[in-house]
Amino acid sequence: MEAAEFRRRGKEMVDLIADYLENIEQRPVYPDVEPGYLRSLIPEEAPEEPDTYEDVVKDIERVIMPGVTHWHSPYFYAYFPTANSFPAMLADMLSGAIGCIGFSWAASPACTELETVMMDWLGKMLKLPEDFIAGTHGQGGGVIQGTASEATLVALLAARSRAVRMILASDPQRPETGITSKLVAYSSDQAHCSVERAGMIAGVRMKKIPTEQSDKYAVQGETLRRMIQEDKAAGLIPFYFCATLGTTPSCAFDHITELGPICNAEKIWMHIDAAYAGSSFICPEFRPLLNGIEFADSFNFNPHKWLLVNFDCSTMWVRKRSDLIGAFKMDPLYLKHDHQESGRYFYTDNSLFRSLKMWFVFRMYGLKGLQDYIRKGSNEVNETLLKRINNGRKIHLVPCQLSGQFVLRFAVCARTTESRHIREAWRLITQLAEEVMQELPH
Numbered sequence: 001m002e003a004a005e006f007r008r009r010g011k012e013m014v015d016l017i018a019d020y021l022e023n024i025e026q027r028p029v030y031p032d033v034e035p036g037y038l039r040s041l042i043p044e045e046a047p048e049e050p051d052t053y054e055d056v057v058k059d060i061e062r063v064i065m066p067g068v069t070h071w072h073s074p075y076f077y078a079y080f081p082t083a084n085s086f087p088a089m090l091a092d093m094l095s096g097a098i099g100c101i102g103f104s105w106a107a108s109p110a111c112t113e114l115e116t117v118m119m120d121w122l123g124k125m126l127k128l129p130e131d132f133i134a135g136t137h138g139q140g141g142g143v144i145q146g147t148a149s150e151a152t153l154v155a156l157l158a159a160r161s162r163a164v165r166m167i168l169a170s171d172p173q174r175p176e177t178g179i180t181s182k183l184v185a186y187s188s189d190q191a192h193c194s195v196e197r198a199g200m201i202a203g204v205r206m207k208k209i210p211t212e213q214s215d216k217y218a219v220q221g222e223t224l225r226r227m228i229q230e231d232k233a234a235g236l237i238p239f240y241f242c243a244t245l246g247t248t249p250s251c252a253f254d255h256i257t258e259l260g261p262i263c264n265a266e267k268i269w270m271h272i273d274a275a276y277a278g279s280s281f282i283c284p285e286f287r288p289l290l291n292g293i294e295f296a297d298s299f300n301f302n303p304h305k306w307l308l309v310n311f312d313c314s315t316m317w318v319r320k321r322s323d324l325i326g327a328f329k330m331d332p333l334y335l336k337h338d339h340q341e342s343g344r345y346f347y348t349d350n351s352l353f354r355s356l357k358m359w360f361v362f363r364m365y366g367l368k369g370l371q372d373y374i375r376k377g378s379n380e381v382n383e384t385l386l387k388r389i390n391n392g393r394k395i396h397l398v399p400c401q402l403s404g405q406f407v408l409r410f411a412v413c414a415r416t417t418e419s420r421h422i423r424e425a426w427r428l429i430t431q432l433a434e435e436v437m438q439e440l441p442h
């Protein structure tokens with residue numbers, strides 16, 4: 001394909017994408033196919049002679065679409081959200097065209113520098129402690145990973161390396177294998193399965209901390225403290241704790257303000273996995289959920305879930321860059337360049353130009369636009385709803401303000417109220433709410 005045809009086909013593809021997303025509601029969200037459906041629809045071998053572009057495009061509807069689960073259908077409520085926005089898709093096109101790989105500053109200065117700056121922008125939106133921001137006097141900073149699972153593993157490997165170094169520093173005679181076989185890591189029994197798998201990959205014990213329904217499935221400080229004591233008494237070496245803010249089954253939040261100081265006192269690396277819920281911390285009213293971050297060694301969440309940056313973009317911050325760089329440093333001659341010490345960069349793997357997506361999205365939505373997206377509703381909607389409810393004179397409520405939000409209170413007041421009255425009130429409220437939502441932009 002020459003550039004002239006690419007110009008034409010590119011515009012057609014943009015139309016195809018816009019049509020797909022504008023009409024996605026009409027497609028069945030879940031495909032009606034059996035395993036192996038696709039093999040029978042395409043040849044056994046790659047074509048000897050080239051196919052035409054038209055043939056390829058025709059097969060999108062014939063071969064691909066029947067087997068697609070439409071994650072961006074408004075009827076999709078499975079797993080978790082996965083981000084998708086036009087600015088991010090456009091940035092991805094540009095990133096594909098530049099096609100650089102930023103494994104060092106010299107490999108593409110714009111790629112590595114933009115990543116560091118975007119991580120600072122996002123870190124500031126989240127009001128992370130200065131330690132985690134690269135453009136300060138702190139020793140930390142952010143790096144983009146492919147997935148939260150990767151971030152958990154990277155943190156675990158860095159923690160393992162730090163633990164071994166610390167122990168060898170105090171006892172140089174001790175054989176290293178003797179140390180790793182004693183290491184023990186912890187996470188909630190509600191943690192994502194990738195945490196357990198990280199333990200398997202790293203070859204260390206990973207213990208699940210039991211949680212209770214009565215504690216809303218959050219890990220309690222007391223439970224962690226007791227397990228650490230028991231394990232130390234048994235000769236084990238606790239070295240890593242992965243806290244979850246927003247667990248996969250129930251969006252539970254571990255009490256990191258309690259857990260963090262325990263980890264700090266025991267020199268246990270605390271990693272925070274906030275893959276899904278993390279995006280919400282850009283709103284001041286949700287930011288308290290991140291209190292305790294000041295005790296963490298590393299923190300991660302997925303803008304590719306809930307912050308409009310298309311997959312993949314999983315953002316990870318560490319308090320000390322040297323913990324990551326030190327753990328995985330490779331120094332081959334072909335990666336040496338004249339500005340080796342110039343950066344604050346710590347590209348531990350092949351970084352693509354993923355930061356372009358962040359740059360486009362952050363600039364074109366602005367913090368306000370991103371916050372509106374998380375909140376998906378305005379005070380105006382609630383105010384209008386309350387007016388409608390009270391004007392109807394069937395039921396009567398009053399509002400309140402919570403962190404700048406207009407909230408409708410529903411208090412059960414009269415001695416004579418029975419559940420049928422509440423059900424009737426609820427029916428009325430939902431009916432009026434639906435009317436308001438149809439009328440107002442939201």
Ligand SMILES: *Cc1c(COP(=O)(O)O)cnc(C)c1O
Pocket residue numbers: 080146147148149150192194244245246247248273274275276277302314
């Ligand atoms: C979604 C999720 C993960 C997995 O994220 P990936 O980026 O797909 O690895 C891990 N932990 C939590 C809490 C999640 O919500």
